Amino acid sequence: QKEVEQDPGPLSVPEGAIVSLNCTYSNSAFQYFMWYRQYSRKGPELLMYTYSSGNKEDGRFTAQVDKSSKYISLFIRDSQPSDSATYLCAMTPLNDYKLSFGAGTTVTVRA
Amino acid sequence: NAGVTQTPKFQVLKTGQSMTLQCAQDMNHNSMYWYRQDPGMGLRLIYYSASEGTTDKGEVPNGYNVSRLNKREFSLRLESAAPSQTSVYFCASSNGLGDIQYFGAGTRLSVL
Numbered sequence: 001q002k003e004v005e006q007d008p009g010p011l012s013v014p015e016g017a018i019v020s021l022n023c024t025y026s027n028s029a030f031q032y033f034m035w036y037r038q039y040s041r042k043g044p045e046l047l048m049y050t051y052s053s054g055n056k057e058d059g060r061f062t063a064q065v066d067k068s069s070k071y072i073s074l075f076i077r078d079s080q081p082s083d084s085a086t087y088l089c090a091m092t093p094l095n096d097y098k099l100s101f102g103a104g105t106t107v108t109v110r111a
Numbered sequence: 112n113a114g115v116t117q118t119p120k121f122q123v124l125k126t127g128q129s130m131t132l133q134c135a136q137d138m139n140h141n142s143m144y145w146y147r148q149d150p151g152m153g154l155r156l157i158y159y160s161a162s163e164g165t166t167d168k169g170e171v172p173n174g175y176n177v178s179r180l181n182k183r184e185f186s187l188r189l190e191s192a193a194p195s196q197t198s199v200y201f202c203a204s205s206n207g208l209g210d211i212q213y214f215g216a217g218t219r220l221s222v223l
Contacts, residue, residue: 008151032209043115043201043214044154088153092209097142097161098169099212103153 003027006089006102014110019076023089023102026070030091030100033065035074038086038104047087048074079109113137115215117202123221124192132187132218134202142205143185144169144212145177147198154201160185161207192222 006023013019021035032051036044048063050056056063064073072091076083089102118133136143144159146169156169160179174196176188185204189196199219203212 006153034211036214041217043216045214046211049211090212094209097159097205097208098144098156101154103151 001026002103003100004089004091004102007105008103010106010108012108012110013079015079015081017079017109019074019079019083019107019109021074021076021087021089021105021107023072023091024070025072025091025100027091027093027100028067028070029093030067031094032092033063033072034090034099035061035063036088036090038088040085044088076107079107081109081111084108115202115204115213117200117215117218119218120216121219123223124189125223126193128192129188129190130192131189132200132202132220133184134186134215135184136202136204136213137183138204138213139182140204140213141182141207142210143179144203144205145175145185145187146201146203147171147196148201148217149198157187157200192220194222196220197222 004025035048037047038044053067060077062075086104086106088104090099115136145157146154158177160166163182202215205212
């Protein structure tokens with residue numbers, strides 16, 4: 001079983017819809033949680049970064065962490081065609097250099 | 112505002128050939144990483160360097176070697192390329208423990 005599980009999709013939604021992405025994990029030591037966005041043929045870029053449990057909002061993006069359920073989510077409100085990309089979750093414990101990544105979910109927002 | 116720079120962007124090798132992928136960062140980060148990305152597999156860590164002068168194996172180190180040349184530069188070498196090493200390679204850097212990693216644009220490698 002992988003340490004981080006992420007539904008690969010693909011996910012196709014109409015413009016303006018809410019996109020919901022999630023990851024589950026097995027390592028209770030994870031404390032830092034990240035979401036990266038990767039456009040086709042580009043490198044991953046950081047979208048959201050959260051520490052421990054709770055919510056964080058940045059514009060149309062909201063990240064949620066539920067450590068009791070070992071579950072993290074990313075919501076994209078009022079989705080735009082420019083949000084079409086692969087979204088990767090990543091996480092790490094306090095005392096590690098390495099990130100554990102999900103496989104990525106490919107999202108297409110239809111105009 | 113370069114961030115993490117990788118060269119080359121594309122490369123085609125024949126089986127058995129060797130090559131070195133170069134990575135440089137200008138963010139004064141302590142830690143640097145090499146990943147490979149394959150369809151359906153996500154990002155897998157090959158090697159990392161927690162700080163200048165140190166290197167450690169990641170999840171998939173076989174067939175690769177690395178050199179942390181100085182604080183800015185971290186190279187990945189394939190001594191005898193195999194078709195199974197066809198992949199997209201990403202270099203990343205961070206300040207250290209638990210920190211955000213910043214990625215380069217990637218090197219697309221095909222081994223025939």
